[in-house]
Amino acid sequence: MNAFESLGLQENLVKAVSDLGFENPTPIQLKAIPVLLSGTKDFVGLAQTGTGKTAAFGLPLLQLVEPENRYPQALIVCPTRELCLQICNDLVEFKKYARNIQAEPVYGGASIVMQMRALKKGVHIVVATPGRLIDMIERKAIDLQKVKYVVLDEADEMLNMGFRDDIDFVLKNTLNRESIWLFSATMPPTVRAIAQNYMDHPKEVTVGQKNTANVNIDHQYFITQAHAKFETLKRLIDFNPGMYGIIFTRTKVDAQDITEKLVKEGYTIEALHGDLTQQQRDRVMQRFREKSIELLIATDVAARGIDVEGITHVINYELPDDMEVYTHRSGRTARAGKSGICISICHSRETYKIRQLEKMLNVSFHRLDIPGGKEVCRRQFFHFMDKLKSAEFSHGDYETYLPDLEEKFADVSKEEVLKRIAALEFNHLLKYYENADDLNVRFDRREHRHDQGSQRDASRRADHSSFRSDNGYSKLFINLGTKDGFYKASFLQFILDESNLKKEVLGKIDLREMNSWVEVDRSAAQKMIKSLDGTTHNGRQIRMNEADGPSKRPYEKRKKTYSSNR
Ligand code: AMP
Secondary structure, three states, X not given: OOOOHHHOOOHHHHHHHHHOXXXXXXXXXXXXXXXXXXXXXXXXXXXXXXXXXXXXXXXHHHHHOOOOOOOOOEEEEOOOHHHHHHHHHHHHHHOOOOOOOOEEEEOOOOXXXXXXXXXXXXXXXXXXXXXXXXXXXXXXXXXXXOOOEEEEOOHHHHHHOOOHHHHHHHHHOOOOOOEEEEEEOOOOHHHHHHHHHHOOOOEEEEOOOOOOOOOOEEEEEEEOOXXXXXXXXXXXXXXXXXXXXXXXXXXXXXXXXXXXXXXXXXXXXXXXXXXXXXXXXXXXXXXXXXXXXXXXXEEOXXXXXXXXXXXXXXXXXXXXXXXXXXXXXXXXOOOOOOOEEEEEEEOHHHHHHHHHHHHHHOOOEEEOOOOOHHHHHHHHHHHHHHHHHOOOOOOOOHHHHHHHHHHHOOOOOHHHHHHHHHHHHXXXXXXXXXXXXXXXXOOOHHHHHHHHHHHHHHOOOOOOOOOEOOOOEEEEEEOOOHHHOOOHHHHHXXXXXXXXXXXXXXXXXXXXXXXXXXXXEHHHHHHHHHXXXXXXXXXXXXXXXXXXXXXXXXXXXXXXXXXXXX
8 A cells, every 4th residue: 555545545645646756754744644634623733844744734635625615615824925835836736636626825915806816716725824814804805614624834933923913813713613733843832822722632743853954044155175174164253243153063172172272363252062061061051142152162962952042153163964963053043933044164075965965955055155354354344333333322421531532633534533443453353364365165167067067956946056147147146035025026126226227137036035046147247246245134134146156245335233253
């Protein structure tokens, strides 16, 4: 018997998943499908994105709805338009041999009239984002009175996004439902409250973090020589003032060595490893949590389960071999709906490991250039100037010194004062980076092609690997996407407005959740990079560079304020 058949699924669905190449059910499918098919009233599935949970609830729904009744019998609520469309697409695949079942998406940012029209034709399953759904309910454009099954997908994400009241509203408008199936990656008290308020002794199943990486993480890697790793680490720390991060090493000895070397060079950093007593570890963690130290060097064992809010970066000083270890490390950032960056410092022979991780985790890794000395200095410089500009001085007794100060600086211009302040703060850094080496490993052409080839292979869904497209466009990477609230039109508007370019310069746009790729006429590419790279959008610093090519960072606009690590 086919493994899906033995879960109780009917033939047409088994055939459809087999067409999709699914050989065996994933753990969440194994645990959820039989329970949901058995008519269990309420259900909680704790599973991350990427675990196959769409099929875990989608297949049972397709089996349970009655095709002859063309009204909404199942309602799936999910946080974003992209997920809504993705779920619908998956349902279409799954119901390939059950064409008499209709599933329709309902989401904001598209014509409500068209969606209302589609619903009117008769639909069995509605997949909706909360805002548009409520709009539909209020306009009486959707009848949820006969909805039997309500699925809340990515419940924690919906609550993080502030949809609490909307979910309450939806649940209060589906009073004849028989079941709520709630799926969530985590079970914070807010999600637990929904289960308590609306569900009746739900059956709860949990699956581990298999084959998944948090979608809010930007995975970056930098290639250098083995002997230049420490220097690369320093450069990356210096290039990211305000970094609140954990650096992972394989061994306690490495953790201790690197910590000592960094402390000697003036960094505020501490180590967390198994040779410390519990008391010492607690103290280190307390200082890290309070941000008295903003960088921690840790071994995997010591960092197990660290849950600190707001970690911006995780750095793998060495790439771990094991996917689980990588997932655990990177999962220290991008918690509670925030985004984060996971950096891996690799040597050239390790690119195959990156490809493996890409495949196993089903995410793309981005190779970036290790910044040069000048770039680091500019970054630090403008960071400091931002701090200077936003320094709080209302509590000091500065007014009393002002007359003396004014007298002292009477013949010094504002520009000169700024230069002197900069010199005081930066002379040491400028000197240090004056003749800084290029730490990047440049592939020869053959290797480079190979690298690009395998990258294309690994991230089959898109080819972002070439330095330049062949069609007169440069392909640019930008770390903005739908997660930042963009859809295609608003994204185009934004990059064109910021760069003051006309839409004729644009080629293909590949808008993803966390990052996007934009084809820009070669003659306009640098202007766009200059206008956007280093600026901020909703508090997030924008990074734009040629896809997998050398990033040329302009520094005219730095708005974000950081606190220094030094
Ligand atoms: P989801 O968590 O539903 O977004 O699924 C993540 C990915 O896993 C999707 O690309 C699915 O097509 C795929 N998938 C789901 N179930 C299976 C399975 N049983 N075997 C292989 N791939 C699967």
